[in-house]
Amino acid sequence: MPGPAYPAVENYRFDWSALDEATIRAALDKVAAAGPQCASGLDGSLAGRTMRIVADGGPYGAGPTLAYRFESGGRLTLSENGGAEIGAGYGALRLGPIAFFAHLIPGTLRGYAVALDEASGLVTVIELWFAGYDKRKREVMRSVSFGYAGDMPVSEERHKFSNRVEGKGFYWKQDGGAETLEYYPSIAYTHWVELTRMNKKQGYSAPADYIQLSETYDLYTRTECEFSGIFQAHVVDLNRAQQVGLRIGFNAADELEFYLFRGEGEWLGQIAKFEQFGDQVAGPMLPRPGPGQSAAIDATAKGARAVYRPLETMPKMSKAAVAAAVKANTLVFAKRTGAGDGAAGMAGNSLPSSGGLAGRNATIRYDGGPVMQYRFDGPEELSWRRDGKGDWTTARYRAWESVPGVFLFGHVLEGMPDYDGHIVCADFESGKATCYNGYLNTPYFANEAGARTLFGKLESEGVPDPGNARHTYTSEMLGRAITYNYSPGLTSMHLYSTPKTTSWIIFTPQGSGGLEWCGSGAQVKIRDGLYFLYWIEEACNGTLGTILINLRTMHDAGIGYHCGTEGLSMSQVGAQCRHAGRFDVERFFADIV
Amino acid sequence: MTEKPMTSRRSFLKAGAIVAAPLAAVAAPAAAALAGDRSSERLARIEDERAIEALNRDLARQVSAGGSIAGLAEPGLVGLAFDPGAEPAEFTISADRTRASVRMACSAEFEREFEGQATLVQMARLQGNGAVRVTEARSFVGSYLRRRDGWRIERIELA
Known part of the structure; x- marks a missing residue:
């Protein structure tokens, strides 16, 4: 049931609303034209540029080809895979050479978050959508693909899933005031503690993506599956402990959060990793038939990911x-x-x-x-x-x-x-x-x-x-x-x-x-x-x-x-x-x- | 039926080395010279040993290739290997060359499914590691029968 934006009880105790598609669509429609906002102001440097992004690979195969024209006033037009142009509001932030922008596609339950490395011309495209998991339509789905910006690829290099963030931990403070501790002890999951939005006694775990953009920058995603279903992604400068990112999804009050953020962090440390030396095995971890994930789940489907869903599988006894x-x-x-x-x-x-x-x-x-x-x-x-x-x-x-x-x-x-x-x-x-x-x-x-x-x-x-x-x-x-x-x-x-x-x-x-x-x-x-x-x-x-x-x-x-x-x-x-x-x-x- | 303990593998290998070349020329003077020290009996024994060793190698290959072995009740056995340099602890062949038995060290690999419904086990299964492979040092014990067409495995077990 809706209540405060962040529950007073633990996330796994809160009775999250089963939002339907119409409710979700109505909420998205209200913000799609304006795009995401940012507490510390958006970056306008993409205005006036046109950009063709070709996502030609990734764990789920080739992604979309996106033709953007960034206009003033936080507006863009987009043609997906050669289709008709559509207009949307967008927001962008920069972290070093990385331009990070996000937008919804009006009239749909979809959107994109894009990380473009202007130094290399390489791009990570995250397609986002609601209602992809039938049991919890509020849960944001994502599909990650890699590619390049421009008419031709500058090289065969691409961004990639990586295990190098595994074992690290950061404290983050966003420009909107939210403070978290984030632990990255896995190649496919993450653990975080809400220091300000919730009671910090309890941490939570959720599926994550870890993508290496360059020697300095990584991209991290977290989907708060089993709970709010909120998706968060941020580009992180591992050396300077800085971040820019996106948060989208419905909080406990069933209010849509859709904003970009900047953050400053503190290094918490690096714990041991247990792969063989030299092993850079990385995610995403794909679903397998089993408890909470029926045989009907297609591990090759766009955006498929392994999600541990203990609430669904636990025997509940009187x-x-x-x-x-x-x-x-x-x-x-x-x-x-x-x-x-x-x-x-x-x-x-x-x-x-x-x-x-x-x-x-x-x-x-x-x-x-x-x-x-x-x-x-x-x-x-x-x-x-x-x-x-x-x-x-x-x-x-x-x-x-x-x-x-x-x-x-x-x-x-x-x-x-x-x-x-x-x-x-x-x-x-x-x-x-x-x-x-x-x-x-x-x-x-x-x-x-x-x-x-x-x-x-x-x-x-x-x-x-x-x-x-x-x-x-x-x-x-x-x-x-x-x-x-x-x-x-x-x-x-x-x-x-x-x-x-x-x-x-x-x-x-x-x-x-x-x-x-x-x-x-x-x-x-x-x-x-x-x-x-x-x-x-x-x-x-x-x-x-x-x-x-x-x-x-x-x-x-x-x-x-x-x-x-x-x-x-x-x-x-x-x-x-x-x-x-x-x-x-x-x-x-x-x-x- | 009497059974003879065979020579150790090392001495067997020595003998094998001695007779390896003369095998193709058993009628040559050198072979004839050996006849006086029961070389034909030794040669037969070596042939038997080699035939049984070949059976064991085939068996190990069959196990490691995923084949099931009739009569070998070892659930989860997925690999079997003999140390080629190791000596059998026991290798006996009956005097009439119709029966043999072997006891030798081997390493056996088993795939064991995780049991139970503990959370850790459930999560491990969910990410695809619902079983573990473990290698155990075992004793391979085999008994063999010689038929008209050669040696056959009568019974095997991993002790």
């Missing part, structure tokens, strides 16, 4: 369905095979579990939370009691000792109305304990996990009293990118883009960053080099993932808590890790760490 599924099947650290186990392959490189807690008793007093009493009856069975009341309940558990004296263990609390699971990091040397308390029956989808972070003190024989000292939220993981190899061929990278966001990037077989998504999370310091993290695969899979990562050994132990139609599971996760690098972003989050 409270009653969750109750039935949990009753039918609750599996805690059981080895399971086949569809629906949610953890196969994710524990291949796990730490061996530890029997070090067996025979011990402990009490954990969580601040503002429960008092949990434990009797660890064996290496895989414990008894628990909450708040000193009632009978002891036996439960299956597993524990891992990531660092001597520091255990990660987890169990499900049978009988709790929201099917709670406690995933606990207990430091028997410091007397501190932190619990990620997973639970179901959350407001959006009952099978989607929620998590509370509980800090507390651990009482057990020989364990010192920490007094008021507790584990704490930390900024030491913020901006880091860490790869997790769970088993052969199954590797992802986590990017801790905000203090409350974990983004994950899936590597292609060639080692490039591929599809990406993200969810909310938390980052807690246990000891120097030892961090306890969680993320929730919100509006995606609903899993609560937790890991205790040891940055000294670069090995983690983890526990997944998941409910689906197959039931509730608590399962082991573990990976060999690599530190891919760290973006310099702490200064943007000093107020919320």
